[in-house]
Amino acid sequence: MGRDFPKNHSVFTWIITSILIFVLGVTTGILVIVWLERKIKPIVKRRHYSGNLGGDSFLFNIGPAVVVVPVFFNYLVIPLGHRIILADLDIGVFYWIAVSSIAPLGLLMAGYGSNNKYSFLGCLRVAAQSISYEIPLALINI
Incomplete structure (x- = not known):
């Protein structure tokens, strides 16, 4: 009723693949930035991470x-x-x-x-x- 799936499966696959690539790209970018921040900030502030x-x-x-x-x-x-x-x-x-x-x-x-x-x-x-x-x-x- 409210769901219109594309007739061509390749179009549907392309849409899902592009959405997954976008979400994984953003997630990976954020993870790398947070990891770098946690490694570089203590060095700049001259403190040790205690965990x-x-x-x-x-x-x-x-x-x-x-x-x-x-x-x-x-x-x-x-x-x-x-x-x-x-x-x-x-x-x-x-x-x-x-x-x-x-x-x-x-x-x-x-x-x-x-x-x-x-x-x-x-x-x-x-x-x-x-x-x-x-x-x-x-x-x-x-």
């Missing part, structure tokens, strides 16, 4: 995944072109709001799991900032 020493290793390791996974789930309802959408949901805006509100929990998990009061204060600040951006964005979309 997870004495914290809750489960929360420390699962926190970034809880932040990144909802971002990929948000791509399901974002139209990538004319009639090119991965999941045509009737409640697309509400789904987007619900899934994007999970990210601050991952930020809090990672900060609390580090067992460092400054990391915890930083994660509280970032979580409050992301929540304060989500509320007006949700009001605009409704």
Whole structure:
């Protein structure tokens, strides 16, 4: 009813391949930039990375995944072109709001799991900032 798949399978394959290449390219670029930042910034500031020493290793390791996974789930309802959408949901805006509100929990998990009061204060600040951006964005979309 609402789904119009291309008649030619090669066109459909080309669309899916281009979307996957785009998402993988952006993800790889972000991973490389974050990795370089974590390696270069301590050298510039003359400090050593201590890592997870004495914290809750489960929360420390699962926190970034809880932040990144909802971002990929948000791509399901974002139209990538004319009639090119991965999941045509009737409640697309509400789904987007619900899934994007999970990210601050991952930020809090990672900060609390580090067992460092400054990391915890930083994660509280970032979580409050992301929540304060989500509320007006949700009001605009409704």
